[in-house]
Amino acid sequence: MKKHVLFVIPSLAGFIVFFILPFLIALGYAFVNKPIGGAFVGLKNFIDLFHNKSYLIGLRNTFIFVGTSVPFNILLSLLAAMLINKLAGKRRELFTLVFLIPLVIPSGSMMFFWRLMFSSGGHLNGILAALGQARVKWLETNWVILIIFLWKNMGYNVVLFLAGLNNIPREYYEAAQADGANALQTFRHITAVCLMPTFLLVLIMSVINSFKVFKEVYLLMGSYPHESVYTLQHFMNNMFYSLDYQKLAAATTVFVLIITAFTQFLFKLERKVSQ
Amino acid sequence: MKKLMCCFCLVALAASAAACGPGAGGTGASGGAGASGGAVTAAPPAEEGVSGSITVSCFDTVTYKDALESAAQAFEAVHPGTDIAVETFSAMPEIKTREEEGRRMAVIQVGDQTQERADYINSVNTALMSGEGADILAMDVLPYYKYADKDQILDLSEFMESDPSFNAADYRTNILDAAKYKGKQYIFPVNYTFNYFAYDTTLLNEAARQRLDTGGPFTHSGLLEIGLDSFNSVNAENTENPIKMFGMTDNVFFQRLLRENYETFINLDEKTADFTGGAFVEMLESVKSYTAQGYLGQTQSQEEIFVTDSMEIRQERFFFKALEAAQLLQFFNNIPGRMNMVVTRAGGAGNTDDDALAGLAADADGGAAVSFPQAYSINANSKNKELAWEFIEYLASDASVSSLSMMGLPVNNNALFEYAKRNIMGTLPVDAQFEGAPQSGRQQLQGEPPQGQQLQGEPPQGQQLQGEPPQGQQLQGEPPQGQQTQREPLQGQQAQGELDAEQQAVYDKYIAVLEHYSDGLNKVHVADASIAALIDAEVTNFFSGQKTASEVADTLQNRISLYLNE
Missing domain, CATH: 3.40.190.10 (Periplasmic binding protein-like II)
Structure with missing residues (x-):
């Protein structure tokens, strides 16, 4: 056996034991009628799943959220990173720190603040009332989740973009300036092109992080929020508490398949861009 | 605030208090209480295998x-x-533990x-x-x-x-x-256990008493209707602080009404919810108006009850009381040293001197829940x-x-x-x-989280806070003749002493009503904790003024449908 294979074995074993095996066991649950001593039921659990109204609502909301939050996150992070990149010295450090702070603040400790802001009798509605406007049910809209997601995740992307921006040789910009390129042309032909690998990494991380927003939504709105903010993770979490492991396993399988297909697409895109 | 606090309070008279009374009569707590362990009677032979x-x-x-x-x-x-x-x-x-006015109180929080x-x-x-x-x-x-x-x-x-x-x-x-x-x-x-109602005979007029003497079962809303004329006449001169129909908050009363009409709004079998059909909004608005009209309320509002509070609670009068099975003995027991004095802040609070049994608490469909x-x-x-x-x-x-x-x-x-x-x-x-x-x-003292608290126990010796119900009252809750003779209760069960003649008389009345009520029980509220939590949170928003009734109904329709559709 070659030496490099020996080095791979420990991590491969860990990956198989802690990731592949549990997934295969869960996959098995998706084809039986009950976890212990269950009988094989073919695709029944999957058919039931796609007839489940709550699941379909969660699936739709998850796609909508990923489709809106990821572009917002990437664009705002890139903008912030480019602005910070123009700063120098302590100001640059300070603004980078500002974006990084939310990453280290536990989600639970922020819930009180979010609740104060967005609840029916919260500060935002107080301001609206003072302005003579009608109250808004913030906790029943996607905007609150989007704001929390951006607050929590922008810092991570800003750091990645800053690293990418620093790797672009300064000579490129000097050459562009000498050739008389304007800011938009410089961005389009130098910054955007050179940042493409970073951009794809940020895209993948943003998509993954967008699925993690459940923790904040759960803490803020509970297991059964308004249907407009009900996500796939709500469904799966609730299936666990309802002892419906078959439905949970089927939903997990579908979820994994979607994520796998999406990331494969992104990796292919990255390879093409790199070439 | 969602903090739930259940208090089991042990209230004791100080040793220096005028300790008169027949404490040694074998009926007090020190009178040879049964051991908490072991068998009451001879155990059956061991099962083979x-x-x-x-x-x-x-x-x-x-x-x-x-x-x-x-x-x-x-x-x-x-x-x-x-x-x-x-x-x-x-x-x-x-x-x-704390000392208060010569009494020691132990609070299990x-x-x-x-x-x-x-x-x-x-x-x-x-x-x-x-x-x-x-x-x-x-x-x-x-x-x-x-x-x-x-x-x-x-x-x-x-x-x-x-x-x-x-x-x-x-x-x-x-x-x-x-x-x-x-x-x-x-x-x-x-x-x-089960719920039943009692009423204050001195507050309700003859017509109301006649309707109550039918023996029930009754609903909360039915009792409000029965007691309305009496309420208006009793409180005609007392509009500032009227004697309340029920000693419970609007939220607690609403939860009782909801329980009575649960099937109207939620069908667990068919997984459907109907909160936006108008009835739910109407119920919320009704309960709010009941509070505004003085039908509902309780003196004590803090979560923790002190000894002095319990004394105040006992003096307060209400037209109706919603009680639990454990509180039934107080309607029959006037034996010194053992008064099953119960005060609850979840509908059973108040002076019970003139109370009489009305009947079992029932749902809108007539079923009585256990x-x-x-x-x-x-x-x-x-x-x-x-x-x-x-x-x-x-x-x-x-x-x-x-x-x-x-x-x-x-x-x-x-x-x-x-x-x-x-x-x-x-x-x-x-x-x-x-x-x-x-x-x-x-x-x-024990709580009924999150809405109320319940004070239960017996009063100190010599402090007879309630007397025997007036003549005739005890008969109102009794079953028809013949029902008492179906079983021979105490055969072979005399493990901890015998009842004396007075106690036996109490026993006969007590067990008859207990059996009568128990025989009337025919359903269980399959309470879904998730649905209850959703409703509780939203209804609290309504009664605190944060949301309107229709907003609450819309939100509940949405969230509970989501839950049921899972």
Whole structure:
């Protein structure tokens, strides 16, 4: 056996034991009628799943959220990173720190603040009332989740973009300036092109992080929020508490398949861009 | 604020208080209370073939741990080769004591257990789904109907039918039938409780009393209608601070109405909800208007009740009181030294001097609900199902004192008679824990989270806060002639002394009404904890003025539909 294979074995074993095996066991649950001593039921659990109204609502909301939050996150992070990149010295450090702070603040400790802001009798509605406007049910809209997601995740992307921006040789910009390129042309032909690998990494991380927003939504709105903010993770979490492991396993399988297909697409895109 | 606080208060007179009265008469708490462990009567012969070990899992530590462990020891003694392990989950509460106006009060404070309950359910779910878990599951907080739907617990009917030592006639069959879920006996209740109403005879007019004397059952809204004329005439000169119809908050009253009309809004079988049809909004608005008109309210608002508060609560008058089974004895018991004085802030507070029984509390469909403080199921994964069944049968049998140690009325007929007898004598196992108190009386304060609190116990000696109900009142709740003679209650049960003539008279009236009410019970509210939590949160928003009724209805329709559609 070659030496490099020996080095791979420990991590491969860990990956198989802690990731592949549990997934295969869960996959098995998706084809039986009950976890212990269950009988094989073919695709029944999957058919039931796609007839489940709550699941379909969660699936739709998850796609909508990923489709809106990821572009917002990437664009705002890139903008912030480019602005910070123009700063120098302590100001640059300070603004980078500002974006990084939310990453280290536990989600639970922020819930009180979010609740104060967005609840029916919260500060935002107080301001609206003072302005003579009608109250808004913030906790029943996607905007609150989007704001929390951006607050929590922008810092991570800003750091990645800053690293990418620093790797672009300064000579490129000097050459562009000498050739008389304007800011938009410089961005389009130098910054955007050179940042493409970073951009794809940020895209993948943003998509993954967008699925993690459940923790904040759960803490803020509970297991059964308004249907407009009900996500796939709500469904799966609730299936666990309802002892419906078959439905949970089927939903997990579908979820994994979607994520796998999406990331494969992104990796292919990255390879093409790199070439 | 969602903090739940249950207070069990032990109130004692100071040793220096004028300790007159017949404390040594054998009827006080010191009068030879039954031991909290061991069997009441001779245990049945050991079952052949029952051996091995099982585990019983229960959330509650405060009330049931000792009872279960005592029963386990007694069971092991008569079934050599068996081992019953008892697991409880909730943390023991903090106990504080304080002196107030010469009285010592011990407060057992239980904090918000929402997370603790969720953790317990989570751990049980995980164990069940991995093919493990305790052999016997106490259904004190667990959603048994979900376990039943998933075949995680067994239908006990098969054990009941195949066990020659089990005789269904020894138990209240209507209670066992009510406990059935989808026609199957997934849970076996050891004890039960129910709600009933009482009314103040001095506040209600003749017409109202005549309607109440029919014996019921009654609904909360029905009583409001019956008492309206009396309320208006009594409070004609007292519009500032009228005597309330019910001593409960708007939120508590709304929860009662909701329970009475649950099927109108939620159909668990068909998984549908109807909160936007108008009836729910109307109910919310009605309750708000009841408060505005002075129908509802309570004097005490703080979560923690002090001794002086309890005295104030006892003096307050209300037209109606919503009471629980444990409070029934007060309508018959005027025996010094043992007054089952109960004050509750969840609808039963107030002066009871002139109270009379009205009837059972019923739902809008006429059904009267029973609830189970403690019921047990057998885990479908259990490796020793026979032993598990034997232990459940033992817990519910009259051979075990456990059915008397737990809160609620024993579902076993003989144990119920023994319970009634000992309740009158003040020698229930629960009384034993008060023996150390430096006086003969006791009071117990307990909460009904999150809305109210309940003060229960007996007044100190010489402090007769309530007298015998006026002549004729006691007859109102009694069953028709003949019902009292169906069973011979006390045969073979005389384990802890005899009733004297006066006590026997109380016993006869008490047990007759107890049986009459128990016979009328025919349904169980399958309370879904998730739905209840959603409703509670939104209704609180309404009564605090944060949301309108229609906003609450829309939100509930949306969220509960989501839940039901899962």
